[in-house]
Amino acid sequence: MKLRKKMIIFTCVVALVTLGINYLLLHLIMLNRFEKLDEAALKHSLDDALTSYQEELLDMRTGMLNYSLRDETYRFVEASRSADRPPAADDGFIRSTFNRATFEVNHLDMMALLDKSGQPLYGGTYDTARRSMSPLTPELYTLFKLMNSRLPAFSSANDSQTGIVLLDRGPMLITLTPIAGSSTDKPVIGTAVAGRMLQQEEVTHVREDGPASIQITRATSEMLAQSGGKDRWMSPVSGSMMSVHTVVNDLFGNPGVVFTVKQPRQIYESGQESVYSFRLVFFTVTILSCIGSMLFVNRSILGRMSSLIKNIRAIGSSKDLSIRIISTGRDEFSDVEHEFNRMINSLEQAQEELQQQSMLDPLTQLPNRSLFFAKLNAAIGAAKGSNRQIALVFIDLDHFKTVNDTLGHDFGDAMLQEIAFRLTQAVGTHDVVSRLGGDEFTILLSDIPDSAAISARLSSIQDALSMPHQIQGHLFYCTASIGISIYPQNGDDADYLVKQADLAMLHVKGTGRNNIFQYSEDLEESIRRKKVLSQQLLSAAANAEFEVHYQPILNAERLQVHKVEALLRWTSPIYGPVSPAEFIPLAETSGSIVSIGGWVLRQVCADMRRFRESGLFLTAAVNISALQLMQPGLLELLLKLLHEYELPPSSLELEITESVLVNGDSILESLQQLRAHGFRISLDDFGTGFSSLSYLRRFPVDVIKIDRSFVSEMTPHPQGDMLVKAIIELSHNLGLSVVSEGIELQEQFDMLRSLGSDELQGFYISKPVRAGEIRSFLSRKKSFLGEK
Numbered sequence: 001m002k003l004r005k006k007m008i009i010f011t012c013v014v015a016l017v018t019l020g021i022n023y024l025l026l027h028l029i030m031l032n033r034f035e036k037l038d039e040a041a042l043k044h045s046l047d048d049a050l051t052s053y054q055e056e057l058l059d060m061r062t063g064m065l066n067y068s069l070r071d072e073t074y075r076f077v078e079a080s081r082s083a084d085r086p087p088a089a090d091d092g093f094i095r096s097t098f099n100r101a102t103f104e105v106n107h108l109d110m111m112a113l114l115d116k117s118g119q120p121l122y123g124g125t126y127d128t129a130r131r132s133m134s135p136l137t138p139e140l141y142t143l144f145k146l147m148n149s150r151l152p153a154f155s156s157a158n159d160s161q162t163g164i165v166l167l168d169r170g171p172m173l174i175t176l177t178p179i180a181g182s183s184t185d186k187p188v189i190g191t192a193v194a195g196r197m198l199q200q201e202e203v204t205h206v207r208e209d210g211p212a213s214i215q216i217t218r219a220t221s222e223m224l225a226q227s228g229g230k231d232r233w234m235s236p237v238s239g240s241m242m243s244v245h246t247v248v249n250d251l252f253g254n255p256g257v258v259f260t261v262k263q264p265r266q267i268y269e270s271g272q273e274s275v276y277s278f279r280l281v282f283f284t285v286t287i288l289s290c291i292g293s294m295l296f297v298n299r300s301i302l303g304r305m306s307s308l309i310k311n312i313r314a315i316g317s318s319k320d321l322s323i324r325i326i327s328t329g330r331d332e333f334s335d336v337e338h339e340f341n342r343m344i345n346s347l348e349q350a351q352e353e354l355q356q357q358s359m360l361d362p363l364t365q366l367p368n369r370s371l372f373f374a375k376l377n378a379a380i381g382a383a384k385g386s387n388r389q390i391a392l393v394f395i396d397l398d399h400f401k402t403v404n405d406t407l408g409h410d411f412g413d414a415m416l417q418e419i420a421f422r423l424t425q426a427v428g429t430h431d432v433v434s435r436l437g438g439d440e441f442t443i444l445l446s447d448i449p450d451s452a453a454i455s456a457r458l459s460s461i462q463d464a465l466s467m468p469h470q471i472q473g474h475l476f477y478c479t480a481s482i483g484i485s486i487y488p489q490n491g492d493d494a495d496y497l498v499k500q501a502d503l504a505m506l507h508v509k510g511t512g513r514n515n516i517f518q519y520s521e522d523l524e525e526s527i528r529r530k531k532v533l534s535q536q537l538l539s540a541a542a543n544a545e546f547e548v549h550y551q552p553i554l555n556a557e558r559l560q561v562h563k564v565e566a567l568l569r570w571t572s573p574i575y576g577p578v579s580p581a582e583f584i585p586l587a588e589t590s591g592s593i594v595s596i597g598g599w600v601l602r603q604v605c606a607d608m609r610r611f612r613e614s615g616l617f618l619t620a621a622v623n624i625s626a627l628q629l630m631q632p633g634l635l636e637l638l639l640k641l642l643h644e645y646e647l648p649p650s651s652l653e654l655e656i657t658e659s660v661l662v663n664g665d666s667i668l669e670s671l672q673q674l675r676a677h678g679f680r681i682s683l684d685d686f687g688t689g690f691s692s693l694s695y696l697r698r699f700p701v702d703v704i705k706i707d708r709s710f711v712s713e714m715t716p717h718p719q720g721d722m723l724v725k726a727i728i729e730l731s732h733n734l735g736l737s738v739v740s741e742g743i744e745l746q747e748q749f750d751m752l753r754s755l756g757s758d759e760l761q762g763f764y765i766s767k768p769v770r771a772g773e774i775r776s777f778l779s780r781k782k783s784f785l786g787e788k
Contacts, residue, residue: 243260390448403415419478534587624655681702732756
């Protein structure tokens with residue numbers, strides 16, 4: 001689609017969108033705002049009506065207080081309460097005070113004086129039309145009784161009640177004031193009641209100068225349902241009128257009457273007329289603006305653009321980079337023409353630079369992977385048929401990701417640039433240093449006469465890497481894992497040599513980092529063995545390749561076996577018996593230790609059940625890995641197995657190593673849950689890890705197992721047992737039991753008993769045996785006191 005057509009479509013779309021937005025804004029914002037103003041005015045009128053209603057009640061209360069707090073009124077009520085009261089002079093005061101003039105002056109329709117029981121002592125009603133007073137009606141007597149029963153009695157002269165009551169004639173404003181005399185220390189002996197019928201004109205006078213009209217109607221269930229539980233609610237707009245309602249509760253707190261205020265939507269209708277006028281003007285201006293914009297664009301932009309395209313096509317078709325576009329103006333198109341000419345001038349130079357940069361690493365300016373392999377293949381080709389050796393060095397920086405994560409990628413990039421510079425300075429002029437990517441570097445050491453020369457070169461490389469880095473004010477030390485492959489000893493193919501050096505580097509990574517290792521066939525066989533064993537471990541339990549052996553643990557005081565340690569044994573279908581020291585780390589690395597640990601727990605529980613059925617009540621110590629402890633469901637699995645095999649929690653003792661404790665709160669919570677369900681926790685290989693002694697207080701541990709390395713170093717010489725003695729005393733002071741493992745000699749056995757070790761374990765007592773051999777071992781009589 002041509003740009004001209006796009007511009008026309010775009011202009012039309014913008015115009016339509018502008019008109020649409022204008023229409024929506026006017027209707028959704030302006031007209032809605034006008035309607036909100038009408039609603040606000042309507043609610044203000046309702047507020048005025050409610051204020052007038054409250055003022056009427058206040059005026060009635062104030063007027064009645066002038067009568068109820070008079071001492072003459074008090075004496076009249078006080079005398080009226082006596083059954084044999086004599087005629088009181090205050091009767092005349094009452095009649096002269098609560099007369100027709102009082103009704104007319106206060107605009108009252110009813111007045112009465114009530115005793116404390118709610119019985120009228122004096123009162124009457126007033127007919128405004130006839131200007132005559134009448135006795136109280138039965139309906140009012142009923143009302144007085146209701147007020148006496150439902151309203152709280154007045155306790156002081158400051159109390160009063162005002163509100164509205166519903167009579168057959170209609171709603172009445174009513175006020176109740178206490179009869180307590182002019183002195184505040186007299187008790188309240190009655191109530192003065194005054195009422196005024198609530199007519200339309202009672203509240204309409206507050207908005208006589210406005211367009212609003214007010215209606216007062218008795219509250220009905222239908223109107224209350226329309227309110228939806230709100231204090232105020234609007235009725236749907238009817239024509240040009242809008243109305244708002246509110247419920248006023250009666251004297252007893254029940255819905256009494258509904259105040260309704262109606263008024264026309266003057267602001268909305270006036271705003272609607274203005275919006276229509278504005279819309280017409282805006283539409284006309286928008287259309288004219290679009291036409292003017294299109295004429296301008298066609299003349300000043302599209303015309304110049306067509307001329308520029310024509311000139312560019314002429315240069316492209318001729319393939320002559322010497323042709324230049326002649327500038328015809330001084331606007332942005334002239335700038336484009338000028339820049340296009342500059343682009344033609346620099347095109348050939350840029351192509352050369354791009355070809356060169358494509359072979360270099362952009363960060364370090366070292367040869368990249370492509371250029372390095374090209375140079376390596378060239379070096380191999382040159383070395384063929386001669387006695388020269390080529391060394392390929394594969395370098396991977398140790399913990400470089402931590403540098404990026406903690407100090408930022410800018411720091412990491414600066415460090416990579418510094419390392420690239422140092423490596424370049426540490427090698428010879430014919431050697432090649434490259435960056436394969438990330439923190440991986442390779443070095444091609446060509447023309448190496450012997451192993452001594454390789455060692456010398458590697459020593460200078462290590463020295464360069466070990467020097468501290470001063471970057472952005474930080475002093476930082478960096479180590480590297482280095483792998484080496486030699487041509488032609490380790491192969492004559494570039495890809496193969498790099499792969500072998502990479503394998504050697506990975507071996508360094510796996511054995512502690514910061515070292516150099518040369519590729520050998522034994523290394524590849526070791527890596528292949530680990531891969532095969534890791535794969536076999538996934539199905540070893542299903543293939544019944546595992547077996548659990550048990551090593552007896554002797555009680556040092558009673559010299560009886562009451563506990564055994566469960567030890568896993570594995571026979572690989574390919575490699576035969578595999579040491580736990582080899583396959584357990586592989587299982588932990590691959591994650592299969594979780595399923596293997598579940599199998600061990602089930603097998604141990606099954607063996608413990610068989611032991612108990614044969615009369616052997618033993619406890620089994622089972623090793624639990626950190627990965628098992630952090631996995632959800634370990635506690636549920638243990639409880640399920642105990643229930644399935646009908647075993648108590650005391651039949652299992654869960655062994656963990658010191659390294660598990662450094663995992664923090666998640667391990668702590670798991671151990672606490674296990675401890676709470678009755679499982680004993682044993683800390684294995686104590687003293688060989690990196691944990692703090694404070695962990696013995698923080699973590700729920702019951703048993704300490706002294707590592708065999710401490711036992712083997714014990715001697716009968718003075719202070720030859722100080723370290724083991726200190727561990728035993730510390731454990732006992734903390735309330736922990738001690739198991740000494742690795743006992744192989746009678747002397748070790750005797751020394752540990754004398755030092756107070758609670759339990760003893762080792763080859764001197766028994767090697768690990770199969771489950772079926774436990775009874776045979778226990779049936780043998782052995783004193784462990786010198787007899788072997």
